[in-house]
Amino acid sequence: MKKINYGKIYTAPLTMWITFFFVIPTSIIFLYSFLKKKLRGGVLWEFSIDGYTALINQSFFKVVWFTVVISIFATFLTLLLAIPTSYFIARSKRKNLYLFLVIVPFWTNFLIRIFAWISILGNNGFLNNMLLSLGIIKSPLMLLYNQYAIIVVTVYTYLPYAILPLYSTIEKFDFSLLEAARDLGASKLQSLFKIFLPGIRSGIMTATIFTFIPALGSYAIPLLVGGQKSFMIGNLIARELKVTMNWPLASSMSVVLTVVTTIGIFIFLNTNKNKSELKNEN
């Protein structure tokens, strides 16, 4: 009976926008990664796999490895802090106030949040000054510009993104299940690992994706608080794009980053599926 398909009309602007400004640009990257480089940016229209052969060297592998390890560490730490925090908020009587406390840093400007850590950890920063004036140290510690600083700032940045989805899952969790498990003979740890964590699986999944993916694609954090040696893939891409002007290489690196991200998500979703095959979907 419906002669006009309004679904198509309503989604037309969306389809066009996403095609022009997402599908086409990402396809161009893929295309560029197989072309020859021009000296000052841009490409020559000749097929070449230079963009990929240039990746096969130890220093690039090191950067990829470094990026993955940092991201895993940061994600793990974030979850470790986020789960008990969300649990506490979900079980407390002043949920709204506590959520508000989490949301304020979430809304605070991203660069301001990074800057806050620069002014704390810097050589002339708050922490060094405190320790010096208390006489605990004699000369400033090198707290900034290393991988630890990257991890701390990454956790700081993405923790709210992990807490919010976890909170909303934990809030819906039926806590009488834990009592039932204890009643049926499970120890506290067993009921935690066999009932609670699987029960909030979807929240953990969202939190992991919200932390791990931006961490893999980090650019600003290593740029501002990482040192010369702590380059992540994002920084390499930006360098090839804006400094060395090797666009095919920047493109092939982007393709690699996309692939690594996809593999990461895939592995994660898959291991999670296997673990929960016997459990009911909510």
Added chain:
Amino acid sequence: MRTNSGINKRQISLVVFVSVILFFYIPLLVLILYSFNSGKTMVWRGFSLQWYEELFFHSSDLWSAFRSSLIVALSSSFIATAIGTIGGIGIHWYKFKWKKYLQIVTYLPLIMPEIIIGVSLLIMFAWLKWKMSLFTIFLAHTTFNIPFVLLIISSRLDEFDYQIIEAAHDLGAKEIDTLLKVIIPMSIPGIISGFLMSMTLSLDDFVITFFVSGPGSSTLPLHIYSMINRGVFPVINALSTVLIAGTVLLSVSSKNIQKYMFK
């Protein structure tokens, strides 16, 4: 009741929660405190408002960057909300060919690393020989805002039964009446939060903006970045304090507005 010794979940979670809150707020409080320092460094030299004076009266570049940010945020949020709302309605309540693919593709920007979106847009704009300007920043921001609006709109629409649409048709409404008098008014809370979310993301974005901006098209985050590089720390402290205060004020008021409007 509690016969087992050791600490329980509640105590552990309390300790973690308090640490997390301290972890969140100590850096922000340090910024706020040192914005009132009369010295230039992180050594306390006494109370002063000189950095606020510098911020408000001698930082015209910063304020023009702020203005650019606002222009981009408002325009991109407006367009993204319009496209996302109508598109979300189309995806949620209608069946059509390619719908599944459209759904997947529109959510991809959410899980792609930001830098890929920035780099790909930069390369495409360069290919098209478009000059990097506030306009290219607007295009990029609209692009990353759309999926968020879609997400929020469709979760709002999830709350309603399709029977409501059928009821509208049944009572004599044509397609356009149903859209304008039922679906959109009903989605207003979602539309508002989609718009606010877009504003926040747009005002906050550094990475994508960094790639698609050109000379003379600085936004606030880009300007803050250049200030960090130039080492003008105390003014950033003052700016941070103003921004944090603004954030708190906005969150409180938006919470109250929402409470008032959609109890």
Added chain:
Amino acid sequence: MKGSVVLINDINKSFGESRILNNVSLEIKKGEFFSLLGPSGCGKTTLLRIIAGFETPDSGDIKLDNTSIINLQPNERHVNTIFQNYALFPHLSVYENVAFPLRLQKKSEKIINEEVRKYLSMVKLEDHIKKMPSQLSGGQKQRVSIARALVLQPNVLLLDEPLSALDAKLRQHMLIELDSIHDQVGITFIFVTHDQQEALSVSDRVAVMHQGVVLQVGTPSQIYESPGNSFVADFIGETNFIEGTVVSVDDKMGVMNVDGIGKVNFYLDKPVKTGDFVRVTVRPEKIRITKEYPKIEGHPHTIVLNGIVDELIYTGFQTKFFVHLDSKVLFKVFKQHVKYFMDETPINWKDPVYIWWNPADGYLVEVEPR
């Protein structure tokens, strides 16, 4: 006389492989309160949605007073629907919900005000005009949706399980109110329900549906007392089936041989011959139960069986007995309590009892010729 004749002609509908409606034809009279009754998945809701215009049938026609409406959009049919989940517009007040269809027709503010108030007072919601749907109870929401559907003065009102979201007590109450609204507006009501109590208590006629087919159309008492087949007999109320082979037939009575019981008399509601396989339904409230052998002088055809009480369920106004015979055949017997409980000889669990009924109180539902 208001309301329309609704003619449903040979409707077929499939969703993919599954056939939802199979050659459904019905004639619903002007101003009738007509029910479509059947278990979930029987196709009753799909039929209603086809009448409303939300679904298109694969073939067949729907006529309103001899005019086909099958090609009209839902907004062009003089048919309105009451939805199961009320489907109130959450952003509009009670008043504005009811005014919605009138505003679409660009009626003047004065007319809108009069009509809205008229129908809101019909459903007794005058005092809640300014409230939002979220501030109403389930019953109140349903009243708003009734007023909203009636304000356009449709010829036919479709009700899609309108009471299923309400609790039992409220359901009874709303049912009576629906009946009185039907009397006031006088239009044709088509009421979809899976609840036989609801259908029997308010309808002029009922159509029993099963697996996309209309099994029987009739008044509530016809449906209950003379079910068209054993599915209808079983679905409407509770019953006992007695089946066997006919051994002899005379003028009005037949005798069948039933496994585990022996010879049983039955009334010839349909013609049968010796050797046919027959099935008779006897409603539990039509079977009497006593501890002593009953006095049956003058009623030579009465069937008397003896058994043991297996289970009894006391529900106040009646007791439900489950009695098994020596042969393990099980009977349901409902005894109405018409006296104060001390005045009756109590029948207890495991008591030997006699159960008996008059063959005229049973109904011959099915005959399979041999």
